[in-house]
Amino acid sequence: MTRRGPSRVSSHAHGRSHGRARRDWGLAAALLAPSLSILGVFVLYPLGRAILLGRQRCDPSGDNCRTNGWHQYVDVFRSREFQQAFGVTFRFALMTVPIGLVLGVALAVLVDKQLRGMGAFRTIFSSTVATSVAVASLMWFFLLEPSVGVLADWIGGTAKNPGLLHSEGTALWAVAVSSIWANLGFTFIVVTAGLQGIPADLYESAYVDGASGWMRFSNVTFPMLGPTLLFASVVLTGRAFQSYGEFDLLTGGGPNGSTTSLTYLIYGNNSLIKNDQGLQSASAVLLFIVLLALALLQIRGVEKRVHYGN
Incomplete structure (x- = not known):
């Protein structure tokens, strides 16, 4: 009766653990996707948009706007x-x-x-x-x-x-x-x-x-x-x-x-x-x-x- 070598057993176990880790990451991503979507749409995107708009300066009517750069925050x-x-x-x-x-x-x-x-x-x-x-x-x-x-x-x-x-x-x-x-x-x-x-x-x-x-x-x-x-x-x-x-x-x-x-x-x-x-x-x-x-x-x-x- 032949025995499996230690290297073959360890590689097989490593492959199974790696596959399990990939499945766990996939499940975690699927569970986090709704929350991350809401966070991105209602928090991160508005914040990023506001940061970019903060570089602009408009006339009193609010129509003609120009970019003043980041020093406008100062x-x-x-x-x-x-x-x-x-x-x-x-x-x-x-x-x-x-x-x-x-x-x-x-x-x-x-x-x-x-x-x-x-x-x-x-x-x-x-x-x-x-x-x-x-x-x-x-x-x-x-x-x-x-x-x-x-x-x-x-x-x-x-x-x-x-x-x-x-x-x-x-x-x-x-x-x-x-x-x-x-x-x-x-x-x-x-x-x-x-x-x-x-x-x-x-x-x-x-x-x-x-x-x-x-x-x-x-x-x-x-x-x-x-x-x-x-x-x-x-x-x-x-x-x-x-x-x-x-x-x-x-x-x-x-x-x-x-x-x-x-x-x-x-x-x-x-x-x-x-x-x-x-x-x-x-x-x-x-x-x-x-x-x-x-x-x-x-x-x-x-x-x-x-x-x-x-």
Whole structure:
């Protein structure tokens, strides 16, 4: 009886493994094809198209366009309009993100008790997550507009004349309040889920050691909520920099450009560059770069201080 040599056996096994690997790659490509197609059509192609359009400059009517080259991105970034819009957007994020996080954590901790009636409060606090930006903005418009607003009559002063939405000093704060209210349900739900993932024995150990309520929150709850708060802060920052509906429906970028954010500069009807696709595309690409840098800064800068419970 003849035996197969080691080289023939190893080559046969290698051929079978190579064939199996090719079949696996084919199956993987078939499964990934739909997702890659959607990603390419709706994300990669628009991004590449915007990058190329950002090199163009059009006349005020938007008809005659010429290519200015890549240095146009530098010119747009240095322009007074972009710098002003970036400043408005940055201040808007500073107003909405910290306050939204504090309110979301406070409400979530408040209802994280096994008491009667807490289910109703959870439903009320999380209800804003089902409210669209348009509905929330129109609701706050009817509350703050001096001619029809209930809050304007009740507050008086600047709220009545010229109105919180028509004063340069209060318009951005008024838009920020509507955004905080609209995003509060999201923050509340995320933080509530994070609280439910904290082991109960940690609280029991702290209670046995004589820790007060504040000490249990600062030494147990807050550190264990680190990953949740990091996620919420990244999402809220992205939402703040991409907010458009609030500015469009409440102030239209005014008064005097005090609420012209980056997104309103790009898409707004009252924007100075509304007819120039090149400047709009360049501003959109720069906004994408700013958001990417902020997300990386938040993740890299805060992640080292986040406790993941392992």
